[in-house]
Amino acid sequence: MDQTLPQHIELQVVTPERRVVSETVDSVSLPGREGRLGILPGHAPLVSELSAGVLSYGRGDSEEHLAVSSGFVEVLPGRVIVLARTAERSEEIDAERAELAKERAQRRLHGIPGEDVDIERAQAALSRALARLHAVAETPRAGTRR
Amino acid sequence: MPNVLDLRRRIRSVKNTQQITRAMKMVAAARMRRAEERVLNARPYSVQMRAFLADLAARSEEREHPLLARRPVERVLLVLVAADRGLCGAFNTNLVRAAQKYVNENRNVQVRVVAAGRKARDFLRKRGLKMEAEHPGIFLRPVEFSAASQLASEIMEMYSSRSVDAVDIIYNSFKSLMTSELIVERRLPLEPIEPAKGETLVDYIYEEPPAVLFDHLLPRYVEAEVYRALLESQAAELAARMTAMDTATRNASDLLSALTLHLNRVRQAAITKEIIEIVSGAAAL
Numbered sequence: 001m002d003q004t005l006p007q008h009i010e011l012q013v014v015t016p017e018r019r020v021v022s023e024t025v026d027s028v029s030l031p032g033r034e035g036r037l038g039i040l041p042g043h044a045p046l047v048s049e050l051s052a053g054v055l056s057y058g059r060g061d062s063e064e065h066l067a068v069s070s071g072f073v074e075v076l077p078g079r080v081i082v083l084a085r086t087a088e089r090s091e092e093i094d095a096e097r098a099e100l101a102k103e104r105a106q107r108r109l110h111g112i113p114g115e116d117v118d119i120e121r122a123q124a125a126l127s128r129a130l131a132r133l134h135a136v137a138e139t140p141r142a143g144t145r146r
Numbered sequence: 147m148p149n150v151l152d153l154r155r156r157i158r159s160v161k162n163t164q165q166i167t168r169a170m171k172m173v174a175a176a177r178m179r180r181a182e183e184r185v186l187n188a189r190p191y192s193v194q195m196r197a198f199l200a201d202l203a204a205r206s207e208e209r210e211h212p213l214l215a216r217r218p219v220e221r222v223l224l225v226l227v228a229a230d231r232g233l234c235g236a237f238n239t240n241l242v243r244a245a246q247k248y249v250n251e252n253r254n255v256q257v258r259v260v261a262a263g264r265k266a267r268d269f270l271r272k273r274g275l276k277m278e279a280e281h282p283g284i285f286l287r288p289v290e291f292s293a294a295s296q297l298a299s300e301i302m303e304m305y306s307s308r309s310v311d312a313v314d315i316i317y318n319s320f321k322s323l324m325t326s327e328l329i330v331e332r333r334l335p336l337e338p339i340e341p342a343k344g345e346t347l348v349d350y351i352y353e354e355p356p357a358v359l360f361d362h363l364l365p366r367y368v369e370a371e372v373y374r375a376l377l378e379s380q381a382a383e384l385a386a387r388m389t390a391m392d393t394a395t396r397n398a399s400d401l402l403s404a405l406t407l408h409l410n411r412v413r414q415a416a417i418t419k420e421i422i423e424i425v426s427g428a429a430a431l
Contacts, residue, residue: 014194016291016373018187034353047202048353049362072363074198083194083366085291 005042006078011057013066013082020066020087023059028080030055030073031131039075046075050084052127054135065090067135069128090135098136102129150416153409157402164398170233171391177288178323178384184288185320185377192370199367202360204341205350212306213364216335221256223278223301223310224248225333227317227375228266229383230285235390237318237326237383238265244316244328245269258310262297262376278304289380294373302368305334317375318382324389326382333371336364 011028013021028039031053037046050071057064071084105126109119148156228241242265249257259275261267264282271277279300284293301313313334318326352359 012190012194014191016188016191016294016370017184019190032353044351045349046351046353047198047356047359049359072198072359072366074201081194081198083191083198085366 007041008078009039009041009043009057010079011082012080013055013068013084013087015071015084015087017086020084020089021057021064021082023057025057025059028055028057030082031068032073037073037075039080042077043075045077046073048073048075050082052124052131054131054138055082055087056138063138065135065138067093067128067132069131088132088135090138093132093136095133095136098129098132101125102133105129148412150409150413153405153412157405157409160398160401160405164395164402167391167394167398171388171395174234174384174388174391178381178388180288181377181381181384182320185374185381188370188374188377192374195363195367195370199339199360199363200341202356202363203339205356211361211364213302213334213336213368214338217308217311219255219311221258221310222252223304223313224257224259225297225301225313225315225317226259226261226263226266226270227315227379228261228263228269229379230264230283231387232265233390234383234387235393237386238269240328241266241316241318242269244330246273248314248316248330249273249275258304260297260300263379284376285380285383289373289376291369291373294376295369297376298365298369298372301334301372302365315372315375317379318386319375319378320381320385323385326386329375333368336368 008024008026009028011021011023011025012019026041030037030039031051033049033051036053037048050068050073052069053067055066055068057066066087066089068082068084068087071082071087073083074081105122108122109126224245226241226245228238232238245266257275258278259270260278261270261280261282263285267277267280267282279297281293281297284290304310305313312332314331315333316328316330319329321327350356
């Protein structure tokens with residue numbers, strides 16, 4: 001066995017409000033600015049910005065999904081540190097609210113031309129809502145809920 | 147001499163007040179526990195961010211972010227963080243005194259102010275100081291990150307646009323239930339971020355140049371620091387209110403026992419007087 005390569009990843013997800021995740025996991029997949037990043041133990045050190053999306057991590061056969069918004073990630077061989085503005089576990093997400101937010105953002109984006117719309121803000125709101133919905137959709141039991 | 151009825155009325159009034167102060171104490175205690183927890187929960191983010199910045203600083207040569215720029219100080223921005231409500235002992239008074247002292251000490255420069263909390267706004271308004279921005283009501287409920295983020299972007303905007311050359315903040319930081327520390331601190335320009343050194347210097351793969359990341363991270367750091375100050379202030383406020391209300395409740399108890407004693411004396415005196423009157427009336431027959 002290679003002694004220099006760690007077998008697990010110590011995952012930390014922190015937001016200004018709280019520490020959301022602090023666990024030892026087998027793999028992490030997260031939304032980098034330039035595309036999705038898949039991280040396994042022993043990954044080369046990396047830093048990146050995060051965009052809004054779904055952060056997934058697996059441990060054994062179970063997989064967890066979080067909706068994260070903008071932030072930063074630092075990857076070390078045995079450690080992943082995520083600093084996110086917000087991070088919610090899929091079971092904490094209010095799917096209905098996210099759906100409404102999505103529709104609202106879409107309406108604003110495809111609204112009447114010439115109307116005063118802050119495109120950037122609407123887009124950010126849309127991607128946040130989509131991230132939440134995806135995180136919920138990824139979790140199997142979420143579909144049977146309600 | 148007060149009569150029995152007056153005393154009874156007085157006692158009832160003190161009792162009512164005591165009920166109120168006791169309830170306020172309970173509420174403050176419950177909220178304080180949560181506020182304290184939030185202070186602790188916010189810590190990892192600040193710490194990680196600081197470490198991250200130091201790492202990045204070690205890897206990018208030029209660090210000339212507008213938030214790090216030092217210039218001769220001719221205009222300063224003061225961020226005064228007070229409470230939204232009173233009845234919390236010397237909490238607001240101390241802040242206001244510190245603010246007054248600060249203004250006096252900085253007579254040679256132009257002082258601009260931003261108020262967080264209604265009491266800060268009221269004080270500044272009474273002083274006739276013009277405010278650049280005010281944030282009343284952010285402490286009525288648990289402080290939200292968005293409030294901190296807005297406040298942070300205001301001060302960063304003023305600093306980056308060179309409207310002010312430095313930003314100072316005055317707030318109470320939570321130490322323990324009984325003590326809080328008044329903090330007067332320079333927030334901008336930021337202290338130079340010391341590059342991380344030592345064993346952990348690894349070569350990163352960068353998705354973006356370290357300098358760009360550093361620039362993006364810095365404002366988030368200021369936000370986190372402002373947020374932390376607001377959380378500290380709220381926890382300190384609630385602790386101060388709890389102690390003040392506890393003292394008030396105890397004072398009310400003391401007052402009640404004194405009044406009750408007095409009432410009994412007066413009542414007894416009245417009865418004795420009546421008996422004497424009856425007895426002497428009977429003797430006269």
